[in-house]
Amino acid sequence: MSLSSIGIVKCLGQESVAWFGLQRITRSPLRWPAGRDVIWSGNVRLSRDQFLSSGSMTKRLMLLEENQIAFHSEDGSIFDGVKDYSRQVAEMIGLGSDAEFHQAGVRTVLDIGCGFGSFGAHLVSLKVMPICIAAYEATGSQVQVALERGLPAMIGNFISRQLPYPSLSFDMIHCTQCSIIWDDKDGMFLIEVDRILKPGGYFVLTSPASKPTGSSSRIKKRSMVAPIEEFTENICWSLMAQQDETFIWQKTADVNCYKSRKSASPPICNEGNDIPPYYQPLVSCISGTTSQRWIPIQNRSTEQLSSYELQVHGVPQDDFYEDSQVWRSALRNYWSLLTPLIFSDHPKRPGDEDPLPPFNMLRNVMDMNAHYGGLNAAFLDEKKSVWVMNVVPVRARNTLPLIINRGFAGVLHDWCEPFPTYPRTYDFLHGYGLLSHLSSERCGMMDVLLEMDRILRPEGWVVLSDSVVAIDMARALAAQIHWEARVVDPQNGSDQRILVCQKPFVKK
Numbered sequence: 001m002s003l004s005s006i007g008i009v010k011c012l013g014q015e016s017v018a019w020f021g022l023q024r025i026t027r028s029p030l031r032w033p034a035g036r037d038v039i040w041s042g043n044v045r046l047s048r049d050q051f052l053s054s055g056s057m058t059k060r061l062m063l064l065e066e067n068q069i070a071f072h073s074e075d076g077s078i079f080d081g082v083k084d085y086s087r088q089v090a091e092m093i094g095l096g097s098d099a100e101f102h103q104a105g106v107r108t109v110l111d112i113g114c115g116f117g118s119f120g121a122h123l124v125s126l127k128v129m130p131i132c133i134a135a136y137e138a139t140g141s142q143v144q145v146a147l148e149r150g151l152p153a154m155i156g157n158f159i160s161r162q163l164p165y166p167s168l169s170f171d172m173i174h175c176t177q178c179s180i181i182w183d184d185k186d187g188m189f190l191i192e193v194d195r196i197l198k199p200g201g202y203f204v205l206t207s208p209a210s211k212p213t214g215s216s217s218r219i220k221k222r223s224m225v226a227p228i229e230e231f232t233e234n235i236c237w238s239l240m241a242q243q244d245e246t247f248i249w250q251k252t253a254d255v256n257c258y259k260s261r262k263s264a265s266p267p268i269c270n271e272g273n274d275i276p277p278y279y280q281p282l283v284s285c286i287s288g289t290t291s292q293r294w295i296p297i298q299n300r301s302t303e304q305l306s307s308y309e310l311q312v313h314g315v316p317q318d319d320f321y322e323d324s325q326v327w328r329s330a331l332r333n334y335w336s337l338l339t340p341l342i343f344s345d346h347p348k349r350p351g352d353e354d355p356l357p358p359f360n361m362l363r364n365v366m367d368m369n370a371h372y373g374g375l376n377a378a379f380l381d382e383k384k385s386v387w388v389m390n391v392v393p394v395r396a397r398n399t400l401p402l403i404i405n406r407g408f409a410g411v412l413h414d415w416c417e418p419f420p421t422y423p424r425t426y427d428f429l430h431g432y433g434l435l436s437h438l439s440s441e442r443c444g445m446m447d448v449l450l451e452m453d454r455i456l457r458p459e460g461w462v463v464l465s466d467s468v469v470a471i472d473m474a475r476a477l478a479a480q481i482h483w484e485a486r487v488v489d490p491q492n493g494s495d496q497r498i499l500v501c502q503k504p505f506v507k508k
Contacts, residue, residue: 028459028505032150032363032385036121037071039148043424044069045141071118071149082118085246086126089204092241092248101128105200105297106171107407113178114153117146124151129387131170131409133163134178147425150363152387152409155420158192161279164412166401167288169196171297176206183227187235188282190228191266194235195277195287200253200296203237207245234263235286253296255289278394278412293401305406313402320372327374328381334463337488337500361427362386362461368431368452369393370410373403375430386428391419393437415451416443423454429462435470445470446477453481458505463498471497482506 027040046069083098090098101107107128111120114132123130132153134142146153156163173193182189182205193203205228225247229239236252258268269285288294292312310317363386367375370390379386390410392400403410413419415438429452438445452462462483464474471487478485478501488498 028457029148029150029363031361035363036124036149036151039069039071039145041067041069044144044148045138046145069145071116071121082122085206086119086122088243088246089248092243092246093202093250094240098126101126105300106202107303108170108404108409109172109174110165110170110196112173112175112180114142114146115176116142117149117151117153119174119176120146120151120153121149124387129407129409133157135159141422144422144425147364147422150387152389153421154389154411155422158189158282160282162192162277162282163196164278165196165410166277166398166404167195168198168291168293168401169404170201171198172202172204173197174204183231185282186284187231187266188284190231191235191284191286192282194237194251195283197251198297199251199255199294200298201251202240203249203251205247205249207247234261234265236261253298255294258286258289276394276398276400276412278414293405303407305402309405310402313399313405315372315399315402323372323374324377327378330465331375331378331382333490337463337498338461364426365389365428366391366426366430366455368415368429369396369434369437370399370403371432372399373406373408373410375432376403376408377406389426393434395440396437415448416441418451419455421455424457426455427457427460429456429460430464431462432465435464435466435474439470445473446480449474449477449481453483453503456503458503460503462501462503464501465496465498467495468497471499474499 027043029035029040029043030038086098090096090101093104095101095104101123109120109123109128109130111123111130111132113134114120114130117132120130120132130152132143132146132151133156134153135157136155137143143153143155173196180189197203207225228247232239232249236254236257237249238252240248240250242248267285268289269283269287271287271290295309295312305313305320307317310320362384365379365386365388367373367388368391370376370388370392373388373390376388376390379388387409390400390403390408391413392398392403392410394412394414398412400410400412415434434448435445438448456462462478464471466474475485475487478499483501483503485499485501488500490496490498
């Protein structure tokens with residue numbers, strides 16, 4: 001068993017070994033946006049029995065056919081359950097419609113236990129970035145289905161550990177039937193939500209879908225929420241609205257609130273510099289109150305980072321804008337490399353249309369050494385219909401707060417460990433300087449390439465940019481794992497080379 005496989009077993013449990021080693025994709029996903037609404041049932045661990053035993057809302061939003069699972073389009077009339085719910089949430093925070101989420105400062109949403117991604121798919125249509133997290137499931141995975149639909153998702157839970165996001169990360173945190181007892185462990189789960197919620201941000205909690213009837217049911221529901229209400233007052237949240245089974249709290253935008261609380265419990269953390277939250281133990285104190293990044297979401301007047309925000313992150317303005325220009329040019333160069341390969345090497349399958357335009361063949365993108373998130377910004381500037389998981393290595397400079405403040409998806413990760421996702425879930429992996437970074441790590445280059453092979457879809461692409469020595473070594477290793485690879489000289493006089501690889505579609 002390889003080191004990568006051993007790491008997966010440690011992370012996800014012994015029962016997952018057989019599936020991680022043997023399960024294979026049956027077909028390439030449909031291109032976006034068709035792939036958002038129709039997926040091949042053979043590509044996910046969701047059986048007919050699991051579908052039939054799921055809740056009524058799931059059955060209303062999904063149609064299981066012989067070899068496909070269809071999700072109702074946002075334009076379809078049956079989809080109005082999610083559209084109505086989204087509009088209800090918007091109205092509860094004082095908006096006219098969910099199209100105004102951006103005006104309220106809501107650009108990023110952490111969706112805890114996202115089901116099969118219907119709410120996230122709707123948020124994407126509103127140009128809001130959702131990230132689904134759910135615990136590992138051997139079958140019927142929420143995260144796997146969301147990724148198969150081309151929606152941002154990763155395996156994660158905070159039963160005992162912090163999530164790998166910096167403090168003050170998300171504008172809204174959403175939980176619908178996510179099976180978390182929020183007042184358990186003396187409220188530590190709510191403290192973790194508070195840690196990653198931005199000032200002025202919203203926590204949306206929707207209780208189980210069955211509507212209560214009669215006074216006893218109303219009393220029971222109030223008794224379930226009462227401990228949460230009492231605790232949230234102690235962490236400076238206010239209950240904004242309650243409608244049907246949905247409760248919305250807002251985190252204070254006033255950092256002085258914590259000093260004027262009636263109760264000093266939970267206490268304020270003794271903080272110096274922000275500690276990178278890479279699966280640190282849960283804490284029982286309130287963090288983020290001394291951070292220079294304490295900026296209420298309602299105070300953002302533009303989608304671009306201001307000079308003050310760049311200063312807060314310790315990034316020179318000239319360096320940031322120069323980086324943006326470099327990545328716009330780099331992305332165009334990558335596309336000039338990939339386009340002829342896609343046209344010449346990608347076979348037209350029976351019943352499939354010609355692969356035009358080429359960027360629609362990619363949806364799930366991972367930047368494995370994201371720096372400032374420049375590649376993500378370049379994709380947006382070029383109007384490519386992709387989303388990017390921006391990964392900041394744990395021993396690299398921690399630029400993740402800046403990346404998330406740009407409204408992008410991002411996470412800290414140690415590349416000597418498995419990435420928290422299911423096999424064959426990304427279409428395109430990118431690493432600038434990643435191989436050189438690995439020279440100081442405790443694992444070898446082959447371990448990381450095997451992990452890349454695990455999470456890359458058949459016919460997916462890898463683009464690595466690095467020194468000549470590192471690229472030559474990577475090319476030799478790529479041949480051992482049967483990737484098709486070639487080295488490109490950018491001819492700019494530097495010691496940099498680009499390795500372009502494609503994982504073949506192998507049917508056994």
